[in-house]
Amino acid sequence: MSEIIKYRKHIPALTGLRGVAALIVLFHHFAQVFANFSEVFFNFSGFKYGFYGVDIFFILSGFVIGYVHLEDFRVFVKKEFFRFALLRFFRIYPLHLAILFFLFLFLFVFPPYLEFIIREEPERFTVGNILANILLVDNWGIVFFGHPWNGVSWTISLEILAYIAFPFLAFFVNRIFSVRLCLVLVIGVLLGLGLFMLVTNNLDNNLKWRGGIIRIACEFSCGVILSRAYRLGFSS
Numbered sequence: 001m002s003e004i005i006k007y008r009k010h011i012p013a014l015t016g017l018r019g020v021a022a023l024i025v026l027f028h029h030f031a032q033v034f035a036n037f038s039e040v041f042f043n044f045s046g047f048k049y050g051f052y053g054v055d056i057f058f059i060l061s062g063f064v065i066g067y068v069h070l071e072d073f074r075v076f077v078k079k080e081f082f083r084f085a086l087l088r089f090f091r092i093y094p095l096h097l098a099i100l101f102f103l104f105l106f107l108f109v110f111p112p113y114l115e116f117i118i119r120e121e122p123e124r125f126t127v128g129n130i131l132a133n134i135l136l137v138d139n140w141g142i143v144f145f146g147h148p149w150n151g152v153s154w155t156i157s158l159e160i161l162a163y164i165a166f167p168f169l170a171f172f173v174n175r176i177f178s179v180r181l182c183l184v185l186v187i188g189v190l191l192g193l194g195l196f197m198l199v200t201n202n203l204d205n206n207l208k209w210r211g212g213i214i215r216i217a218c219e220f221s222c223g224v225i226l227s228r229a230y231r232l233g234f235s236s
Helices: 002-007 012-035 039-044 052-073 078-109 111-120 127-135 151-173 179-199 209-235
Strands: none
Touching (some): 012 052, 052 078, 052 151, 052 209, 078 151, 179 209
16 A cells, blocks of 8 residues: 555656647747738747647646546456546536637637638638537547537647547556566557558647547557656566
């Protein structure tokens, strides 16, 4: 029991890394806005590559979830699955709905901007697309309806899918008993992701929409496996 308590101790460095990733993504979006006025600034600022912050988030998310919950799924128990699902739901979904609500208010207060969006991206406000965004299934591949109403929520949609898959992934990851094997698997998964990017001509790795499901599947899995390696190294 004492080992598990130590294992679940907060790692301050992860909070700092999360903050750095958030700033990278924030500067990337600012750079996209400024690109409308200065393409030169966007191309040479370096912020155009800020989408790599999303990759840090996906890997970090897998590591943190594995760090906290991997032990809960040594065996698959429905009670643990529903407890985990409720924790994830209340951590993400209320905030998601609040952001959608404030976005709606913003568009209502500034109708010229709404008219601009409808003119530029009419598919964003279809009934199916809005419903998919509300349910956070807008980036689930086959269920995908189009560009989400809240564009940046595509990452949260993928996070939800990763959380659903996590208990099943954890069941198998818990059966890895070698740090070396963990590292080999991580390298293999990342090489597979690189091959996918090469074949699909996405070498910039800014995979979104349907390509995003491959992106998070690989990176979230790597994070979970790395958390297992951390546990094995900690226990030795």
